[in-house]
Amino acid sequence: MLILENVGKRVGGEDHLSGVSLSLERGTLNNLLGPTLSGKTSLMRIMAGLDAPTSGRVLIDHRDVTGIGVRDRDVAMVYQQFINYPTLTVYENIASPLRVARLPREEIDRRVREAAELLRLAPMLERTPLHLSGGQQQRCALARALVKQADLVLLDEPLANLDYKLREELRVELPRIFAASGAILVYATTEPEEALLLGGNTATLHEGRITQCGPTLEVYRRPVDLRTARAFSDPPLNSLPVTKRGTGVQAPDGTSVAVGASLAGLPDGAYTLAFRPHLLGLDPSKAGPRVLSAQGRVSVAEITGSESFIHLEVLGQKWVSLTHGVTRAAPGADMTVHVDTDRCFVFDADDQLVVVPDHAEAA
Amino acid sequence: MSSTSMPETGTPSETTLRTRGRGFPVKALVIVVYLVFLLLPIYWLLTMALKTNQEILSTFNLFPDNPTLANFTVILTDPAWYMGYVNSTIYVVLNTLISVTVALPAAYAFSRYRFMGDKHLFFWLLTNRMAPPAVFALPFFQLYSSIGLFDTSLAVALAHCLFNVPLAVWILEGFMGGVPREIDETAYIDGYSFPRFFTRIFMPLIAPGIGVAAFFCFMFSWVELLLARTLTSVDAKPISATMTRTVSASGLDWGVLAAAGILTIIPGALVIYFVRNYIAKGFALGRV
Numbered sequence: 001m002l003i004l005e006n007v008g009k010r011v012g013g014e015d016h017l018s019g020v021s022l023s024l025e026r027g028t029l030n031n032l033l034g035p036t037l038s039g040k041t042s043l044m045r046i047m048a049g050l051d052a053p054t055s056g057r058v059l060i061d062h063r064d065v066t067g068i069g070v071r072d073r074d075v076a077m078v079y080q081q082f083i084n085y086p087t088l089t090v091y092e093n094i095a096s097p098l099r100v101a102r103l104p105r106e107e108i109d110r111r112v113r114e115a116a117e118l119l120r121l122a123p124m125l126e127r128t129p130l131h132l133s134g135g136q137q138q139r140c141a142l143a144r145a146l147v148k149q150a151d152l153v154l155l156d157e158p159l160a161n162l163d164y165k166l167r168e169e170l171r172v173e174l175p176r177i178f179a180a181s182g183a184i185l186v187y188a189t190t191e192p193e194e195a196l197l198l199g200g201n202t203a204t205l206h207e208g209r210i211t212q213c214g215p216t217l218e219v220y221r222r223p224v225d226l227r228t229a230r231a232f233s234d235p236p237l238n239s240l241p242v243t244k245r246g247t248g249v250q251a252p253d254g255t256s257v258a259v260g261a262s263l264a265g266l267p268d269g270a271y272t273l274a275f276r277p278h279l280l281g282l283d284p285s286k287a288g289p290r291v292l293s294a295q296g297r298v299s300v301a302e303i304t305g306s307e308s309f310i311h312l313e314v315l316g317q318k319w320v321s322l323t324h325g326v327t328r329a330a331p332g333a334d335m336t337v338h339v340d341t342d343r344c345f346v347f348d349a350d351d352q353l354v355v356v357p358d359h360a361e362a363a
Numbered sequence: 364m365s366s367t368s369m370p371e372t373g374t375p376s377e378t379t380l381r382t383r384g385r386g387f388p389v390k391a392l393v394i395v396v397y398l399v400f401l402l403l404p405i406y407w408l409l410t411m412a413l414k415t416n417q418e419i420l421s422t423f424n425l426f427p428d429n430p431t432l433a434n435f436t437v438i439l440t441d442p443a444w445y446m447g448y449v450n451s452t453i454y455v456v457l458n459t460l461i462s463v464t465v466a467l468p469a470a471y472a473f474s475r476y477r478f479m480g481d482k483h484l485f486f487w488l489l490t491n492r493m494a495p496p497a498v499f500a501l502p503f504f505q506l507y508s509s510i511g512l513f514d515t516s517l518a519v520a521l522a523h524c525l526f527n528v529p530l531a532v533w534i535l536e537g538f539m540g541g542v543p544r545e546i547d548e549t550a551y552i553d554g555y556s557f558p559r560f561f562t563r564i565f566m567p568l569i570a571p572g573i574g575v576a577a578f579f580c581f582m583f584s585w586v587e588l589l590l591a592r593t594l595t596s597v598d599a600k601p602i603s604a605t606m607t608r609t610v611s612a613s614g615l616d617w618g619v620l621a622a623a624g625i626l627t628i629i630p631g632a633l634v635i636y637f638v639r640n641y642i643a644k645g646f647a648l649g650r651v
Binding site: 048050069070071075076077079081083085086087088096097100101141144148 | 545549550553554555567568
């Protein structure tokens with residue numbers, strides 16, 4: 001079990017991490033989700049022992065390892081860049097941690113071939129990494145991490161530099177490959193989708209702080225605050241700041257909005273309504289008593305084929321509507337958009353979640 | 364020199380079109396002319412080496428009338444001559460070994476760690492190259508005389524470190540900067556100790572850099588005359604010093620001197636051949 005206690009990292013008068021407390025169990029997959037520069041890599045480097053934290057403690061199996069260097073810890077790490085030893089063959093690359101550990105030759109050979117088989121590198125064992133494709137280079141790095149059978153496996157955006165097809169392929173294989181090892185698997189990513197596909201637990205990071213930590217779906221469905229919800233939404237979360245006065249609710253531009261019963265039990269004040277892009281409908285049939293309908297102006301329409309992203313300006317806010325199939329919308333055109341307010345998150349003035357949507361599928 | 368004969372760089376003018384049509388090789392001509400100018404002194408040295416003194420001084424001809432290897436025979440049989448090459452080789456090799464060995468860890472430190480004054484120190488190293496050797500000749504002479512190092516190959520090898528260590532540090536640092544830091548970290552994660560990582564993983568990675576640094580050390584040490592001559596007298600006399608002391612009673616021995624010149628060029632040419640692909644990067648101090 002890996003425990004971080006109130007870990008902080010300060011570099012040149014700037015806080016890269018502050019007050020990070022985490023507890024990671026053996027045999028679990030843990031996602032670190034957050035935008036670039038949110039501190040994912042800093043946190044991983046501290047977990048690995050590459051950097052020492054400026055405050056706080058790191059415990060592995062209740063043993064304090066805060067000041068212990070990476071060489072004396074049992075970790076494996078894979079970087080976003082494809083890092084291999086260019087002068088060694090793929091075989092020697094994978095065998096390298098075992099050679100250093102002075103394992104018997106037959107044992108090394110068996111383990112290397114097993115890992116190569118699993119990562120489909122068997123035919124290129126005699127080549128050097130520079131003669132491999134990007135995907136194969138990263139597989140080689142993963143094989144080296146796997147073969148070590150470390151207690152803690154850190155994957156720092158391992159798929160970010162791969163092309164789309166390979167990324168999907170490896171993403172499916174990764175949890176399966178490492179599941180058997182019983183290691184603590186930590187996976188850093190900037191993509192909410194990736195965290196959801198991998199499952200396990202997720203900790204969301206924002207400016208060097210953990211904003212929420214828990215089972216991935218739980219964090220996705222019940223983000224404790226607006227920052228977490230934003231970090232865990234791609235395309236970006238739509239939001240609408242509103243002011244509640246009695247039974248009337250107003251948007252920032254003074255328009256009265258029908259937000260149904262969602263805000264009914266709450267005291268007067270400022271709130272933020274937030275909902276994911278797929279809840280913003282363009283179909284007039286969606287209109288109804290608890291539905292907020294508003295006029296919007298199209299700014300951009302992105303069509304991928306199976307999905308369309310319509311960027312609109314509604315009530316002074318920039319919203320995105322995600323629809324299935326091809327939806328045509330000319331930039332500058334006016335459209336009426338609808339959102340079921342029962343399915344919106346409501347955050348209070350401090351950005352804390354106060355209303356969770358009724359429907360489980362809402363989030 | 365070739366500005367008038369390079370119309371092919373601009374828009375295709377009438378001239379180029381015509382020459383192209385007739386197949387007149389303008390580009391080839393430019394290169395040939397350039398090479399002739401470049402190689403003329405070397406060619407002259409070679410023909411002199413193959414002539415007798417009498418022929419050199421009496422006639423003007425492009426080819427030796429009676430080519431002879433007698434001048435080379437003199438050098439390769441007379442210890443006073445060939446020991447010059449042996450001495451030079453000894454201190455040059457010694458210097459190259461010392462410079463690269465010392466520069467490797469220094470360059471690694473500059474490349475991977477931030478410490479107080481690192482940038483100043485790094486620049487200061489390079490300024491050592493800017494000082495004229497004559498400045499250091501006197502202190503070296505006195506120092507080596509008093510500790511009994513005078514007239515040894517080691518004296519020259521150490522003196523040349525003054526220029527070559529900074530140069531090697533700069534070149535190697537440039538090459539090391541091209542190796543991602545993550546490779547070091549991956550090695551530490553794999554459990555490598557520093558010496559093992561450095562020799563097994565890191566040095567093979569910057570092998571071209573080590574080659575280029577060694578080449579530059581070799582070259583500068585090989586052509587340096589002042590310190591090498593000042594710090595030696597008889598036992599460790601380098602070839603460059605031998606060559607400047609060949610004025611005998613009968614005048615200058617032109618042929619033998621030319622032959623010595625040819626033999627002096629050869630080692631450099633050989634070494635260049637081995638690092639030819641990386642030379643440009645080396646001249647940019649590894650920063651390409």
